[in-house]
Amino acid sequence: MAQVLPADCRVEEEWSTALLDCFEDSATCCYGFWCGPCLSCTVSGRMKECYCLPLCDYCNPAILASCCVGVPICIPPAAFGLRVALRNRYKIKGSLLNDICVSWCCAPCSWCQMHRELKLRNMKPNVINIQNVVNMQPAPVMHQAVPMGMGPMGPMPMGPI
Template sequence: MSVQPMSVVTYQPCTFRGPDPKTEMWSSGMFDCCQDTQICCLGFWCPCCLACQVSSGLGESHCLPLLDWISGGPYPPLIPPISLALRSTLRERYRIQGSIADDCCMVTCCSSCSWCQMARELKARRSPTHINITPTAPPGIVQVTLHPSQPTYTLQATPMAGLYPPMAT
């Protein structure tokens, strides 16, 4: 059995991506509970259930938010750590403007409203992307709506030369 010399990789080609700017806004305000009465009612009557649904929607264990209620023993924590972590995760995932200090204030001062806002955001982000092709538009024009609360964008599609082989006729 012979030993092969090891080659050490000293340079790994890659593309550097700087931090993504947070350009998005929340799809609804903190106190816009009337936008979705189902979420509002669940947040009012059973906030634990709503928090578990949001946590599951973010890909975490649905039982994770329950740690906020049981972590303090007889005295709940001043700042709910799980609520704070999940809110900042949602904000970072969707590049929503804000800071950890904003998140801390929201989950501490009005936890139920914060969970309702997060649930509405997940619901809005899960709605399908609308791609409208206008039949009267010239060929190559596509209208795209990326988010229901965002405007519709008109795109000019230009064929890339040499990308596809010519079709046989």
């Protein structure tokens, strides 16, 4: 007897890399460290959202104040929202509480993890189709040189007739 699963039943996967796996992709880590806003805008664009969406996190006065204090005052909305969206799109295990904690405590690490996830998920194998192409040119046509005064029917008269 076949078992029928409900339509909303889904197989959940783990994140491809852990939150602090910076050395899995050092290029992403450097990108996030030296230009965090650029990395977050790249993640937003790859998720087909507005590229400028993460700038709300960097321009929020409460978040800017938390940088001075050292303790986050509020949850960065773009980091949290895009993390939840990415987790739902790829059916990654987790919870909203976990997303809140990660976005609140370590938003830069969250952006790096999301960037690594998108890079790994969007890698498509390169299919190379090699065909043997033979460029055939027609054989050169050899024309017989016709001596002067010779026509196709024999010798041609040379003077007035």
